[in-house]
Amino acid sequence: MSTVTNTEKHPHGNAGKLKGKTPGKTGERFVYQDDEIIEKPFNWAQLTRLFAYMKPYTKQLLPLVILMMVLGTLTKLTVPYLTSMAIDKAIAPKEGPTSITLLYTITAVVLVLYIIQWLASTYRIKYTNIIGQRVIYDLRSDLFKHIQKLSFNFFDKRPAGSVLVRVTNDVNSLQELFTSGVVNLMIDCVQLVGIVVILLMINWKLGLAVVLTVPVMFVISTKLRVRIRRAWQDVRMKNSRINSHLNESIQGIRVTQAYTQEQENIQFFDTMNMESKKSWDRASMLNQGFGPLIEITGGFGTLILFWFGAYLIQQGELTVGLLVAFSSYVGSFWEPINRLGQMYNQLLVAMASSERIFEFIDEKPSIDDKPDALPLPKIKGDIKLKDVVFEYEKGRQALKGINLDADAGQTIALVGHTGSGKSTIINLLSRFYDISSGKITIDGYDIRDVQLDTLRSQIGIVLQDTFIFSGTIRDNIRFGRLDATDEEIEAVARAVNAHEFIEKLPGGYDTEVEERGNMLSMGQRQLLSFARALLADPRILILDEATASIDTETELKIQQALKVLLKGRTSFIVAHRLSTIRHADKIIVLDHGEIKEQGNHAQLMQQRGTYFGLIEAQFRFI
Numbered sequence: 001m002s003t004v005t006n007t008e009k010h011p012h013g014n015a016g017k018l019k020g021k022t023p024g025k026t027g028e029r030f031v032y033q034d035d036e037i038i039e040k041p042f043n044w045a046q047l048t049r050l051f052a053y054m055k056p057y058t059k060q061l062l063p064l065v066i067l068m069m070v071l072g073t074l075t076k077l078t079v080p081y082l083t084s085m086a087i088d089k090a091i092a093p094k095e096g097p098t099s100i101t102l103l104y105t106i107t108a109v110v111l112v113l114y115i116i117q118w119l120a121s122t123y124r125i126k127y128t129n130i131i132g133q134r135v136i137y138d139l140r141s142d143l144f145k146h147i148q149k150l151s152f153n154f155f156d157k158r159p160a161g162s163v164l165v166r167v168t169n170d171v172n173s174l175q176e177l178f179t180s181g182v183v184n185l186m187i188d189c190v191q192l193v194g195i196v197v198i199l200l201m202i203n204w205k206l207g208l209a210v211v212l213t214v215p216v217m218f219v220i221s222t223k224l225r226v227r228i229r230r231a232w233q234d235v236r237m238k239n240s241r242i243n244s245h246l247n248e249s250i251q252g253i254r255v256t257q258a259y260t261q262e263q264e265n266i267q268f269f270d271t272m273n274m275e276s277k278k279s280w281d282r283a284s285m286l287n288q289g290f291g292p293l294i295e296i297t298g299g300f301g302t303l304i305l306f307w308f309g310a311y312l313i314q315q316g317e318l319t320v321g322l323l324v325a326f327s328s329y330v331g332s333f334w335e336p337i338n339r340l341g342q343m344y345n346q347l348l349v350a351m352a353s354s355e356r357i358f359e360f361i362d363e364k365p366s367i368d369d370k371p372d373a374l375p376l377p378k379i380k381g382d383i384k385l386k387d388v389v390f391e392y393e394k395g396r397q398a399l400k401g402i403n404l405d406a407d408a409g410q411t412i413a414l415v416g417h418t419g420s421g422k423s424t425i426i427n428l429l430s431r432f433y434d435i436s437s438g439k440i441t442i443d444g445y446d447i448r449d450v451q452l453d454t455l456r457s458q459i460g461i462v463l464q465d466t467f468i469f470s471g472t473i474r475d476n477i478r479f480g481r482l483d484a485t486d487e488e489i490e491a492v493a494r495a496v497n498a499h500e501f502i503e504k505l506p507g508g509y510d511t512e513v514e515e516r517g518n519m520l521s522m523g524q525r526q527l528l529s530f531a532r533a534l535l536a537d538p539r540i541l542i543l544d545e546a547t548a549s550i551d552t553e554t555e556l557k558i559q560q561a562l563k564v565l566l567k568g569r570t571s572f573i574v575a576h577r578l579s580t581i582r583h584a585d586k587i588i589v590l591d592h593g594e595i596k597e598q599g600n601h602a603q604l605m606q607q608r609g610t611y612f613g614l615i616e617a618q619f620r621f622i
C-alpha cells in the first residue's frame with residue numbers, strides 16, 4: 001500500500017462485543033466481554049506455548065540463572081546449620097570448654113556464605129529480568145506484527161480500545177510471571193525440598209511434625225490469597241476500562257466540545273474513577289485483613305516446633321543449637337510456601353491473559369495470499385469488474401452485480417448517494433475485503449490469485465481525511481516511498497503545490513506535525529497526501545475526494561495538483577467536486593449497490609436521469 005488507510009472511514013466503534021452504550025451506565029460501557037475474564041483454569045498446552053517464548057534464552061541465560069539459584073539456595077540452607085554448630089560446639093558445648101576460635105571460624109565462613117548469597121541473588125535477579133523483558137518484548141512484538149496484518153473485517157468487529165488493552169495490559173500482566181515468577185517457582189521448589197530433607201535429617205520426629213502442617217497451611221494461604229489477588233485484578237480491570245475510555249474521549253474531544261458534552265463526559269469519567277477507587281479500597285482492605293493472617297499461618301508451625309522441640313530437648317533427643325537451626329529452617333519454610341500459593345494465582349491470571357493474546361495471534365487474516373499466489377508483474381492498469389457481488393454481513397448485499405471496465409490511464413469517477421457503494425468498490429480494488437462472487441482483474445490477473453503486497457504496492461490510496469502521523473512533514477511525505485531522497489520529496493511537493501505552504505512553516509520540511517496533523521488545514525493535509533501518493537508513483541490511484549469545502553485559492557491548487565497526480569494512471573475517484581467529475585473519462589452512477597448509469601459528463605447530462613438529478617441537486621445546494 002502506498003499510503004496509509006484511513007481508520008476513521010472504518011470506525012471500530014461499532015458495537016462488536018460492547019455490551020451497551022447507554023451513557024450514564026458506567027458499568028456497561030467499555031466492557032468487552034472477553035476482556036472481563038480475570039482467571040482461567042489451568043491449561044497445560046497453553047502454558048507450554050507461553051513458555052516456548054523462553055526457549056531462545058534457555059541456552060545462554062537460563063543455565064546462568066539456574067547456577068546462581070542453586071548457589072544461592074545452598075548457601076542459604078547452610079547458614080542455619082552452621083549456627084547450630086556455633087551454639088552446640090563453640091558457645092555451649094555439652095563437653096569441654098567453649099571455643100572462641102571455632103566461633104570466629106564459623107562466623108568467617110557465614111560471612112563468606114552471605115557474600116556468595118548476595119552475589120548469586122544479584123546476578124540471578126539481573127539475568128531473570130533480562131529473560132523476562134526479552135520474552136515480553138518478543139510477545140508484544142509478535143502481537144503487534146500480527147495485528148498489522150489483520151484484515152479490515154477484524155477491526156470492523158472490535159473496538160480499538162479492546163485491541164489496545166491486549167497489547168498493553170494483557171502483555172504487562174505476564175511481565176511478573178516471566179521476570180520473577182518462573183525463577184522463583186524453581187527456587188521455591190528446590191528450597192522446599194532442601195529444607196524438608198534437612199529437617200528430617202536433623203530430627204525426623206520434629207521434622208515430620210512440622211512438615212505435616214504444610215498442606216494445611218498451604219491450602220489456607222492459597223485460599224486467602226485468591227481473594228486478595230482477585231480484588232487486585234478487579235482494580236486492574238477497572239483501570240483498563242478507564243484507559244479505554246480515555247482513548248475514546250481524547251480522540252473525540254473535538255466532538256465533545258462541539259456538542260458541549262464536557263459535563264456529561266466528566267460525570268461519566270467520575271463514575272468510572274469512583275468505581276476504580278472503590279475497587280482499590282476493597283482490595284487494600286482485604287490486604288490489610290488477610291495479609292497479616294497469612295503471615296501468621298506460619299506461626300502455627302513455629303508453635304508446634306517449640307512445644308515439641310522443648311519436649312525433645314528434655315528427652316535428650318535434640319540440642320538447643322539444633323532447635324535454633326530448626327526454627328530458622330522453619331522460618332524460611334513459609335516464605336516459599338506463601339510464594340507458591342501466590343504463584344498459583346499468578347498462573348491462573350496468566351492463563352486468561354495469554355488466552356486473549358493467543359486468540360489474536362491465532363486470528364488468521366481473512367485476506368491472505370493463496371499458497372500458489374504469484375507476484376503481480378508491473379502493471380499497465382486495465383481494471384475489470386465482472387458481476388461483482390459483495391456483502392459485509394451475510395445476507396446484506398452492499399454491491400449487487402457490478403460490471404465495469406477501466407482502461408489503463410482512464411479516470412473513473414464514482415458518484416451516488418451516501419451508502420450507494422462507492423467506498424465499497426474502492427475497498428475491493430485493493431482487496432481490503434474479498435468479493436462474495438464475481439471477479440476483479442487487473443491486466444487480466446484475478447486479484448485473488450496474486451501476492452497481496454505486489455498488488456497493493458502498485459495501488460496508491462488517498463483518503464478523505466488524510467492520516468498524518470507524528471513526525472516531520474518530510475517523514476509524512478516519505479511514507480509514500482521510504483527510500484526517497486530529500487530532493488525527490490521536494491520535487492513531488494512542488495508538483496502538487498505543497499512546497500509553498502511547507503516553506504512557510506516554521507521549520508519547513510522539518511516541521512514536526514503532531515499526530516493527526518491538527519496544525520495543518522484540511523487543504524494542506526490533502527496536498528500532503530497527494531505528494532505522498534505521487535512519490536509512491538503507483539499505476540493505479542484510488543482517491544476518496546474530501547468533501548470539506550475549502551477556499552477557492554486552495555481549491556484551485558488542489559485541482560491543479562490532482563491533474564498532475566492523475567496523469568498517466570488508472571484512477572478511481574469517489575468524486576464530490578463537479579470539476580473532478582467533469583474531467584473524468586467515465587462516470588459511474590451508483591444506486592443501492594448497483595450501477596444506474598455510466599458514461600461521460602456530456603452523455604449523462606443528455607440522458608437526464610439520476611446523474612442529471614444529482615448534478616442539479618448539487619448546483620441547487622451550492
Ligand SMILES: Nc1ncnc2c1ncn2[C@@H]1O[C@H](COP(=O)(O)OP(=O)(O)OP(=O)(O)O)[C@@H](O)[C@H]1O
Pocket residue numbers: 010156392393398416417418419420421422423424425
Ligand atoms: N464495514 C462495514 N461493515 C458493514 N457494512 C458496511 C461497512 N461499510 C459500509 N457498509 C455498508 O455498505 C453499504 C455501502 O457503503 P459505502 O461505504 O460503500 O457507501 P458510500 O457510497 O461510499 O457512502 P458515502 O458516500 O457515505 O461514503 C452501506 O449500506 C453501508 O452501511
